[in-house]
Amino acid sequence: MKKVLAILIAISLVLALVSCSTRQSETSKPLVYASFYPIYDLTSKIAGDKLEVKNIIPFNESPHGWEPSAKEMTEIAKAKAVIYLGMTMEDPWINKVKESAPNTKFFEVSKGVDPIRKGNAINPHPWLSPKEALILIKNIKDALVEVDPANRSYYEKNYENLRAQLEELDKQYREELSKTRLKTIVLFHSAFAYVARDYGLKQEPLVGMSDEAEPSPARISELVDLIKKEGIKYVFVEGMAPAKPMETIAKESGAQIMRISTIGTLSKEDMERKADFISLMKENLEKLKKALE
Ligand SMILES: [Zn+2]
Structure with missing residues (x-):
């Protein structure tokens, strides 16, 4: 009886170790930072459960004029990739972060958006238009595929789902706002x-x-x-x-x-x-x- 008990304990120990190690591999998903909320939420929706997505500019703070602390810079440098808008929004800090994170890939996801300018300044708010948000999510999807090509079809599927929602929004904005x-x-x-x-x-x-x-x-x-x-x-x-x-x-x-x-x-x-x-x-x-x- 004692022998059986010892074997059972041994088996459960092995099982516990196995489940620990699988849990560990789950938490060691590639880490991706997104610069601020809209980029973070859209990236998270495409990344699903295959990547760990973190937000850089804290919630409840304006993205205009924010700058990271030295500690935050060190944390960001641990990421496999940083997804950011561009169009001058992150200009106060993005180059500093790039220099401090030589092993991190940086993706500017506003490429392809026709910028609105006033003088030399570029208006950095394209995400509020569903039409422009569609460009952003395509670039975000391409970035995630580059970061983690093994899960390409998974990201493509999440992207198609999100694209359908934004296309519906684009249609509603177009139809409803033409009537006001x-x-x-x-x-x-x-x-x-x-x-x-x-x-x-x-x-x-x-x-x-x-x-x-x-x-x-x-x-x-x-x-x-x-x-x-x-x-x-x-x-x-x-x-x-x-x-x-x-x-x-x-x-x-x-x-x-x-x-x-x-x-x-x-x-x-x-x-x-x-x-x-x-x-x-x-x-x-x-x-x-x-x-x-
Ligand atoms: Zn603003």
Whole structure:
């Protein structure tokens, strides 16, 4: 009896060791960093459970003007690949990270997007337009296939699934926004430039391309006049942008405030209600329709 027990214990020990080692191999999936929320969520959807995807710019922080600490740089350098947008969004830090991570591959996924420029500056918000997001996911898929070619068909399948969802969104944006009575979006910073270009709207931001810029009193009164002239009903306060100046504009023009997400990050409230890129894009369309009807 003792002998049987000893054998049983030995067998269970072996089984425990085996299950430990499989668990370990599961956690040692290739590590990929994505620069900020929309890139992170789209990359995660294509990577599925074959890659470990981590986000660089923390949730609930504006992606404009963020920079990594020395510790974060060391962590990023452990990754097999970094997926980033480009179009100047990560300019304050991406080259520093590239230099400190010589063994990491870097993929700029906005290649192929026709950039909107103002002077020398490139507008870095293409993901808010489903049409441009379709370009981003194709580049993300190609990057993941290059990082892990053994799982090519798995990434292709997830990509096709995501592509179908974004094509449906593109269709809805095109159809619904062509029918709105009003065509002008008034908001804090120029996050909806690509949405405006791709779906026949006009954007009137209070400041320029960063939500950390300072508004001018002259521009405030210009927007108040425009809202009155065009009969605009709602002004937007987006994501991490300060509400105060938009409240002033709303008060002086008689318009109402509507909050909208730039999806550049995920707020605490977004996290609690388990919002993601696709659900936020759908919400944005509903908000645009309501504001412009
Ligand atoms: Zn922005």
